[in-house]
Amino acid sequence: MQRFEAGTEIDGFELVERLPSGGMAGVWRATNPRFDFPLVLKIPFLDPGADVSVILGFETEELILKRLTGPHVPRFAASGSLADVPYIAMEFVTGRSLADEIGNAPRPADEVTRFGVEIAKALAALHRQKVVHLDLKPENIILATRGVVLLDFGLARHAELPDLLGAESSVPMGTAAYISPEQVLGERSDPASDLFALGCILYQLATGEEPFGRPATFAGMKRRLYHAPRPPRDINDAIPRWLEAIILRCMEVDRSRRYSEAAHVLSDLRNPDQVVVAKGRARPEKGMWAAIANLFRKVDDKSLVGRPAGPRGQAGPSIVLAAVDLANGSDALAREVLNETARVLASREDSWLACVTVLKTEIIGDTPATDESGSSAYVKRLVALKDWAHPLHMPEDRISYHVLEAVSPADAILNYAEHNDVGHIVVGARSSSAIRRHLGSVSTKVVARAFCSVSVVRLKAVEEQGRHHKEDTAE
Known part of the structure; x- marks a missing residue:
């Protein structure tokens, strides 16, 4: 693996400072006189024997990021070839990570609502550009002066581009705490998947708990198809009923009952009086006999989540x-x-x-x-x-x-x-x-x-x- 240090120059970009990085890529503050905005270089770890998803994620992010515009995504600057030094140069966005706010949860309802409004606005802008993020989580959300900025499009899907990750694998791709039921089943085409993740984030902000934990196995992730999380008000009764209703609708397994557009979530968060609050909610069956009955109940997993909410489910070019x-x-x-x-x-x-x-x-x-x-x-x-x-x-x-x-x-x-x-x-x-x-x-x-x-x-x-x-x- 090629080693980099401060002062290294790559295609006119000078590395200045290494930033906290994940296991897939190194992230560096950088400068280049050709650009009038602060820069960061993302350099994938391509060690021999590394997971193929690192390369696929790098190529996916490069293809998608260069097509995105607007205040809710970092500006794309340049990219390097796999044949030489692969990198993606983009705008360095200053602001607080939503992960810092999650660490102080539960938050007051007005703050949860404010965060929800900003994230929904960013998702609506992203979905209008025919992109589904598919890895929405607090660490990938920056609270900037200009509003929420979404980061890390390595798992994303553009409706008009080949799906590099989905083409080679049908295993679940996403972060276990926020992944949608349809993603668990290998589907990567529906904007409603991002709204499910938004619901999980709002749940965590409002209650201080992750609705599904962080399962490490496929079976663990699949439980969300059959087992609903505790209602938010059972954990924190200060949550308004209308906010609980929005959160639970975002997290519906059946996509016909889930929000289908971020704009609808945004409208409900801004207008609590228009939210329909159910007077009663059927509790799931509990006990030994219910568990035994479930063992013999044959259910098609895909029938539980239903069809994609929008036209993305239609067949594309051959x-x-x-x-x-x-x-x-x-x-x-x-x-x-x-x-x-x-x-x-x-x-x-x-x-x-x-x-x-x-x-x-x-x-x-x-x-x-x-x-x-x-x-x-x-x-x-x-x-x-x-x-x-x-x-x-x-x-x-x-x-x-x-x-x-x-x-x-x-x-x-x-x-x-x-x-x-x-x-x-x-x-x-x-x-x-x-x-x-x-x-x-x-x-x-x-x-x-x-x-x-x-x-x-x-x-x-x-x-x-x-x-x-x-x-x-x-x-």
Whole structure:
């Protein structure tokens, strides 16, 4: 891992002071005469063997932050390539972290309301720009002079950009204390997820307690689908009933009963007299017999949370998956896969392109995470994949890059295609051999099991074309 210190210069940015950082990236105050606002550089930790989500989060934040505008997000300045020194340079926002206010909870109702109004305004502005934050928590909320500023878009989702994180994984992504039920189930498309997190934050500000604690397991996070937290007024009876009603509506599991827009939350917080307060609330069943009954009650988890509140649940453009073997660099087969991909895209002008290559891992034992020079094998392959696709000149909102680590390349390609509802696959096939005929080639398995159309590019045909060209030249 490259080490940085005060005085280091990166692309004209001089590092001044290291700030408190998390486990995913180093954060530095920086200066650059080209910018007239205070700066911070976020440099991801790309140690060999580091979690792939670090790279995906870095690329997600870069793609999204440069598209965001307004007072509720830091201004984007510049970014660095993975091939050199990856970083995101952005505005350094001064102000207090909401985490400091949470530390002094419970807070008076008027303060909770004021914080809620400011956060809801920021979320409304964010959602208008077709972005869902998906990791809203006190640590990512700055109380600045200009209002609330939201930080850290590494888990965010832009409705018009490829979802890098969601494309490769369906496991829950978010902070356990604030993650929404639909995120627990792997869905990353609904602004209502941020409103659930807002409800959790308001609950904590009003009561001094986290509504669901901080579960460390999937089963623990999934409990929020079935078990409601204690009503806020049971913990702090000074909370007005109208404020309790807003908090609980934000935290509804069923999205048809949850707020669907931040503007509606904002309106209710500003106009308490318009909030409908239920006269009575059914208490959940308790006791041994209720627990036994729940064991035999078959419930589809997704039916509990319902459908997304807005149009984000609609299907987007179809995806073309280009699977390319770059283990030996961009060879003749890789170039022909590129040519076939260009032909397919020309006939599917509204499609996104997912470029996929597989880092093969070992069934037994550890797979080396570095190459001979000590560089991250994952990062090196990702850079090679981007270089391979560069001649296509695709706009960045229509292309994504994925290095999949798997024992079986065919299974990795098929799993990705099924998980992302891919419409067409382009895959290369090398010349046959006894081993391939016996075990089955990657392309053969993909063709046999894919749920979509497949274009197979054969290396043998490419080699024969080269041989004929040489013979014609010699004549």
